[in-house]
Amino acid sequence: MATFDKTAAPYADAIDFRVRNEQDTSVMGAVSFNESVQTAVFSPRQALVPGTYSAEVKLTAGPNGVEALASWSFTVPVKTPLEQGPGGAILLITNAGTFDSYYAEILRAEGLNNFTTVDVAELSQQDLAGHHVAIIGPGAVTAQQSQLLETWVGHGGNLLAMRPSGPLAELAGVRPAGMELPDGYLQIDTAKPPGQGLVGETMQFHGPADQLGVTADAEVVATLFSDAATSLDKPAVTLRTVGTSGGQVAAFSYDVATSVVLARQGNPEWAGQDRDGKAPIRPNDLFFGQADGDAAADFVDLDKAVIPQADEQMRLVSRLISDMHADKGPLPRFWYFPNGIKAVLVMASDDHGTNDGTRKFFDRMLALGPENCRVDRWECARATSWMYPSTHMSDGQASDYAAAGFDLGAHSTTHCQNWSEQSLQQAFSRDLRAFRLAFPSLPNQRGSRIHCIAWSDWTTQVEVERAWGIRMDMNYYYWPGSWVQGRAGFMTGSGLPMRFSDSDGALLNVYQQATHLVDTTFVASPQAVEGLLQRALGPEGYYGAFGTHYDFSNDFDIQLTEIATRLEVPMVSAEQLLEWTDGRNSSTLDHENWDGSTLLFEVHADDRTNSMLRTMLPLESTAGTLQQLRGLDGPVNYTVESVKGVDYAMFAGTTGSYAATYG
Structure with a gap:
């Protein structure tokens, strides 16, 4: 991208924007300009491979003839x-063109940063x-x-199979027993592991599910429902022991990754x-059922919104x-x-050019302390405050707030x-x-919420944001109040920051x-806000990073x-949450070794x-029970x-090596 100090409209046809690779070969692409023709964006025809590139912008027919306007170099890293x-104890087997890759995000969100991924075609x-x-x-x-899978399970391997068919269904102890269900609900058996402690109410899932029969030696972990109250008396999740070496197969009648993606991102x-009749198209339209001429049910059951339904299924x-x-x-x-x-509140305002809204709010937060925090x-x-350039704040003031940790x-x-x-x-x-x-002293922003929450398709805005260095999106906005009706909870089924998936x-x-x-939605219902946080802090365990919106109009x-x-709930910026999430997802658990009583592992x-x-x-x-945990220093x-x-x-x-002894 190149930005000019004034409009380049009279010379737009004469601007030559070139990108070359390490071999000095031109990269094929197209140049586009913004409305004022003050910014030129070069879009390569194909994704750039890792390496170092040079960029040059020239004016080929300006008032001074050919004129070099700018040149620079940049590096595309190996990713x-x-x-x-x-790497680690868990193997994720994926199939291209499916949502299988999202299991990587599920494992990371659940803190299981000890997995390897392999394409099913290369499985060995x-x-x-x-x-x-x-x-x-x-x-x-x-x-x-x-x-391969049957032999591995027979020797003690453990397989989680989503909608298994053929020999894998036989291995899991399930068989077809009815018509495919387009969407549905499930209820976890919380009376015994692995369901103990998870939510016992019915939960919504998305994507097709198989109605299955089950062999006598397969345990039913969760039951399939056609709606929130009607059991089909068929399993949603089963668990079966195979052979004598401890191998097990858990079979899901639906695909958890598909369900989680759709729960989070809405109905593609x-x-x-524009389903709610409130222009423009927003993310909530991906969940709003009652559109003109369409009497479809909401894509999220708001009677269940109190439950983080996607998160609870990931926890299962x-x-x-x-x-x-x-x-x-x-x-x-x-x-x-x-x-x-x-629980944490992600404090984020949209300042539409107020005189002092952001400054007063930031000053109130500074006064909260504690001292030397x-x-x-x-x-x-x-x-975080996302502001119009007309917001009344000087660059110096903005720089001081940024230095104090504001975003x-x-x-x-x-x-x-x-x-x-x-x-x-x-x-x-x-x-x-x-x-x-307006604010040249500030670092580049990495979060965004667009004005009016305009969201015209499924993931284009995500891809555009990524191109501009934005990696924390807060546009999925629980609104309008007439639809929400005070039901504080989870439109997306989740309180966890996780990556988007494309279609x-x-x-x-x-x-x-x-x-x-x-x-x-909630200014008149502070008790609903407090209830959401209490359910995260309390026995329900509906943990979450809860995004907020305010624009200083109330x-x-x-x-x-x-x-x-x-309630002693931390308040952080979108930037802080991004930094933490990247760091947590990049941390690893390695080299687990169990000798029957002591576990060796590395963090x-x-x-x-x-x-x-x-x-x-x-x-x-x-x-037995953990008796001692030791690190290198004792x-x-x-x-x-x-x-x-x-x-x-x-x-x-x-970071270090650990030994946990049980007995």
């Missing part, structure tokens, strides 16, 4: 595919031999692949539709993994948020109009440039952080800070976790906490 894990005996648990998505497998078939997956792995040793994992916290450890109340950026706008990819690119180009000119199943390197608490920001302060904590990472280790094992202190019905030893996840 590990987003679906690839760092060696891949399976190096892992204790495998996940395979729906879809046919070859006879050879089925035999409704993309581009992680619980099954942990339980099935138990005979191979206790499986360590990471807690969701810094220092073991269970550390921003990098989430001890200070901090927030400031442009509140991009399409003027409340639906957009095309081109017009959205132009909006970001225009607004980010204007913001940079072909590829992970996009932008996190979706839902805006759960919108001022116009006192919702003041309400939020009062409730959070009283590698990414620097961005700022010594706040917490590792969880099951308190019980097949050898005994490690831990606390015992019950998490969703399971007791864990929780300890500081600092």
